[in-house]
Amino acid sequence: MAVEIVDFTVEMLPEAARLLAHRHARDRGAYPALPERFQDPAQALGLVEAVWKKQGAAGAAAVRRGELIGYLIGDVVTEAPWERSGWVRLAGCALAPGESLEILPDVYAKVGARWVDHGCFAHFAMISTADPAWVEAWFRLSFGVEQVHALLSLTEDPSRQAPTPKGVEIRRAGPGDAEALGRLSTIIGSELVREPVWAARLPESLAQTRAGWAELPADPEAVVWLGFEAGQAVASQGYYPAASSVDPLLAPQDCLHLTVAAALDEARGRGIGQALAREAFAWARKSGQRYCHTDFRSANRSASRFLSRQGFHPVAYRLVRRIDSRIAWARGAEQDG
């Protein structure tokens, strides 16, 4: 019997949770570190409900003989830096086991049409990388990789043998380091505006970024490491508990989140980043952490190389599709005059 694509409704949430739990079990086949509890539909339900409650949420459901066999729920973001955009979160899309990937374009078309009508020409989707066919299905919808989410097992830390470079001191940041951190705060943004990332950095965001970095030592959740050379702070890494800062589907138990890693240009390529990671991971292991999550722009060469070298492996992508906004008026109708 034919598959019907209909509006997603609140009554479908428990069924959607069952599909998500199945999908997550498959994802864990590739990445067993991912949290087991979301294989339970009762636990997965909270995640789908959270997606459904987001601003501007709307969904499409694929139904056969009254049974939900696939869904896509998307929400709308209007704030900087994303601006007007449509989002599919990690819990926002799943198909029943064995169902054809051809359902994906149908559910995306229904939700995406609504976005385009509302002026959302940037579409984002968070997807697991566990199933190459699933990734390919999104690529065929003209999405591309923008951000990589990656996990590292701290029990298999490959950087633990590397020595700290001579003359470099590594230590935890304290209250007296706010100014030094403020000075390091521009490094990541400067890397991201460069080729081949070209991620725009708004001038009005600079003061906030600087203040955010300067506040890190006072943040009880943050653990910040600094590298000093000749008494000057030249590199830093900041870690948070993943439980409070990472999508629950991607946060194993006892997991840290590496939020920032930065070294001044002149300090790079000498093993300071690696030494910071080694100290941070040794501390993390001692405090009972078993995994570290991070995410980075896929086109950021320094981050991509450095983090892969530390042993991080991709578990999810943030995909983006930017649609030609002329579609709002250029729909093939002949103009008058």
Ligand SMILES: CC(C)(COP(=O)(O)OP(=O)(O)OC[C@H]1O[C@@H](n2cnc3c(N)ncnc32)[C@H](O)[C@@H]1OP(=O)(O)O)[C@@H](O)C(=O)NCCC(=O)NCCS
């Ligand atoms: C990512 C970043 C923090 C790495 O810091 P770093 O101090 O340069 O890191 P390391 O020196 O340990 O490693 C970098 C490279 O130097 C190499 N290296 C390490 N020790 C070395 C040594 N003693 N001599 C020569 N090269 C060395 C590493 O093998 C690595 O090479 P690779 O890129 O081919 O893997 C830094 O490049 C940076 O600040 N980038 C911009 C900010 C950014 O994008 N941050 C990530 C987003 S959160």
